[in-house]
Amino acid sequence: MYFCIRMENLNFIASQLIKWYKKNQRDLPWRNIQDPYKIWVSEIILQQTRVVQGLEYYNRFTGRFPDVKSLAEADEQEVLKYWQGLGYYSRARNLHFAAKTIMNEYNGEFPKDYNKVLKLKGIGGYTAAAITSFAWDMPYPVVDGNVFRFLSRLFAVDEPIDTGKGKKDFTKLAGGLMDKSHAGLFNQAIMEFGALQCIPASPDCSACPFEIVCLAHAWHSIAHYPVKSHKTKTKDLYFYYFHIHDSDSLYINRRSEKGIWQNLFEFPLIESEEPLDFEQLSRTAQFREWFQGENTDFKLIIENRKHVLSHRVLYASFYEVALEKLPETPDKFTKIKSGEIDNYPVHRLMQYYLEEKLNT
Numbered sequence: 001m002y003f004c005i006r007m008e009n010l011n012f013i014a015s016q017l018i019k020w021y022k023k024n025q026r027d028l029p030w031r032n033i034q035d036p037y038k039i040w041v042s043e044i045i046l047q048q049t050r051v052v053q054g055l056e057y058y059n060r061f062t063g064r065f066p067d068v069k070s071l072a073e074a075d076e077q078e079v080l081k082y083w084q085g086l087g088y089y090s091r092a093r094n095l096h097f098a099a100k101t102i103m104n105e106y107n108g109e110f111p112k113d114y115n116k117v118l119k120l121k122g123i124g125g126y127t128a129a130a131i132t133s134f135a136w137d138m139p140y141p142v143v144d145g146n147v148f149r150f151l152s153r154l155f156a157v158d159e160p161i162d163t164g165k166g167k168k169d170f171t172k173l174a175g176g177l178m179d180k181s182h183a184g185l186f187n188q189a190i191m192e193f194g195a196l197q198c199i200p201a202s203p204d205c206s207a208c209p210f211e212i213v214c215l216a217h218a219w220h221s222i223a224h225y226p227v228k229s230h231k232t233k234t235k236d237l238y239f240y241y242f243h244i245h246d247s248d249s250l251y252i253n254r255r256s257e258k259g260i261w262q263n264l265f266e267f268p269l270i271e272s273e274e275p276l277d278f279e280q281l282s283r284t285a286q287f288r289e290w291f292q293g294e295n296t297d298f299k300l301i302i303e304n305r306k307h308v309l310s311h312r313v314l315y316a317s318f319y320e321v322a323l324e325k326l327p328e329t330p331d332k333f334t335k336i337k338s339g340e341i342d343n344y345p346v347h348r349l350m351q352y353y354l355e356e357k358l359n360t
């Protein structure tokens, strides 16, 4: 039998969620704490990784930078090093920048005001809601991917979740369900419920407290929700890296362009919007400039390693170029001792290559 949820019974959802959460929540270090700094760090880490991997990064990061002050006073290179492997380095740079803002504008005290939190660099509506509700029980609903999925199924919402209107509608819906006297607890409960119970594929609806009121379940259309507009366009890019070295040293380069990998180090790179075979690569101006007149061997170590970013799909190839003697820093590259590469923050693709090399 199926029961329709009446508006006056919406409290039922909040109370069931909280009851479920108290019984099923995972024991995580950023739970049941009121420290806005640590909540903030955990939320930023969890935006880009799963809880199991995020845990290690969280412990490492907060171990080295336990509060706003220690983060604000750190050198950016060190912050990026602690972020290495998580990707989306702009998030680490924003954390660092915002920590300095808190030191300068709020005397190191995290601002206890939703709009001030929202103004900090890198903090959007979702993170501001998480920080202010978890730390101070302020009634701002959090709507992450897990919440979208659960609500869209429970109410069979056909509004796409990846549009401005969709985000607004779901935030309003979550706000309407919220137990305002326990905002932090409610928000954590609804997020955890989506993460553990109303999972993307084949949720166990027979064990769900909402089985008899869930519209998607009643209509056998769970897989249809959440609906997406698929408007985000991705662009393919082809990266050709050259690990140029002699027995002692190698070249690296700091990415200066704005973007997610700004200030990270990598090997000399030729970028292309089209895939290039070696013949085409060797005719590019950069290649001729770097390897002009050299009688050089190019060893293809990795070919077309796919790396997906939010609006780009990268295909990276790595060539190893072993020289007798590395000339002094040509162009903009830095010559470093090969063994020192671990001291430099590198992005995920470089890390992948270095790990592969270590294993060969």
Ligand code: SF4
Pocket: 150, 153, 154, 197, 198, 199, 203, 204, 205, 208, 209, 210, 211, 214, 215, 216, 217, 222
């Ligand atoms: S009944 Fe199934 S689909 Fe509906 S909320 Fe529960 S777990 Fe999700």
